[in-house]
Amino acid sequence: MTSTRKAYRAGLLHSLGDPVELGVDASYQYISDGLLIVEEGKIAAMGEAADLLPTLGDDTPVEHFENALIMPGFVDTHIHLPQTGMIGAYGEQLLDWLNTYTFPCERQFENKAHADDVAARFLAELLRNGTTTALVFGSVHPESVDALFEASQRLNLRMIAGKVMMDRNAPDYLTDTAESSYIQSKALIERWHGKGRLHYAVTPRFAPTSTPGQLALAGRLLREHDGLYLQTHLSENQKEIEWVKALFPERTGYLDVYDHYQLLGERSVFAHGVHLCDAECARLAETGSAIAFCPTSNLFLGSGLFNLPMAEQHKVKVGLGTDVGGGTSFSILQTLNEAYKVMQMQGARLSPFKSLYLATLGGARALSLEDRIGSLSPGHEADFLVLDLNATPLLSYRLAQARDIAETLFVLMTLGDDRVVKQTFAMGEVVHRR
Known part of the structure; x- marks a missing residue:
């Protein structure tokens, strides 16, 4: 486990619950310029970078990921x-x-x-x-x-x-x-x-x-x-x-x-x-x-x-x-791509935020682990991803046209694959670097 506090700056996105139960707007949290603070393998804080950066000591390293999105593993x-x-x-x-x-x-x-x-x-x-x-x-x-x-x-x-x-x-x-x-x-x-x-x-x-x-x-x-x-x-x-x-x-x-x-x-x-x-x-x-x-x-x-x-x-x-x-x-992203099509074949829709839920917090709930994984909320284990929004030329071009985080998320799940995953963290430590 990590022994020192570290901070990571990027867009932050995680699921707060099933959008079918909570409604779409209440089902997720998105911060366009966020800061995730990790200490001893756990998430210590997350929020607006402008609010949290002044609270960090000079000894806390901050890694800034440009054009990236941090999500739960x-x-x-x-x-x-x-x-x-x-x-x-x-x-x-x-x-x-x-x-x-x-x-x-x-x-x-x-x-x-x-x-x-x-x-x-x-x-x-x-x-x-x-x-x-x-x-x-x-x-x-x-x-x-x-x-x-x-x-x-x-x-x-x-x-x-x-x-x-x-x-x-x-x-x-x-x-x-x-x-x-x-x-x-x-x-x-x-x-x-x-x-x-x-x-x-x-x-x-x-x-x-x-x-x-x-x-x-x-x-x-x-x-x-x-x-x-x-x-x-x-x-x-x-x-x-x-x-x-x-x-x-x-x-x-x-x-x-x-x-x-x-x-x-x-x-x-x-x-x-x-x-x-x-x-x-x-x-x-x-x-x-x-x-x-x-x-x-x-x-x-x-x-x-x-x-x-x-x-x-x-x-x-x-x-x-x-x-x-x-x-x-x-790839869970590619699996969500196919899940969307399965729903389309039945005359149903799979929203980007339901997809986010299934891939993270919903999976954690299916495993009775929602108190530990599947979220960026403080107290959860620091298992998270850094997704590169410029991972491929087509993805970069397509996301430049995206109007909001819902469209960004949907494009990631339709065009994304392993190339999008820039870094993977487990208990606050890098376990994969592209």
């Missing part, structure tokens, strides 16, 4: 570490894609040296794209989680991850057993959960690859340890949903499988939710569970269009997920 609520090496794999929908590309790629993570190499590349990509917190699937191998957490700890990142639990309907080389998955997950929890800024997520891949016995033990882990997360997949693909009905005929639906095994709750995040009904949305909201909206993978794998307005109507917590490697970019 992005939050990715669904991504797969082992699929980094197969991003952009051609030609399949979900179930065939898993068998053709995903499972062979994940097999390599039994080798710790391979896991270490990919973990370093994975975190470098996240930080290069401005993502400072992510909810991450490992592989079935504990080595994958060890590799990610070791690398995250060196950078002092707030990361959440878990070993995949998968004891059926997958290749023999990738399956564990209900008992071994419990024992290995428990050991990882004891080794990593709550260590520094790290959290553990109980991670059954999805209902078809876990027996009832394994799902029951996943629920047992959640009850045995405080503050654990639960991450899995839900209602991504129509054939997947039919498969779940065939495997669990005694349950009323896909979500009910997880509900039966006590996997819903305040720290439970279900990826996709493309084909949910009203009753399932109501149950997610009732239990405080969240959905990870993953537009690039939903389009790339032909899964369907997530109904964000229905989730909003039921007050379901929603975060944004890149879902690499079904998703095609580590």
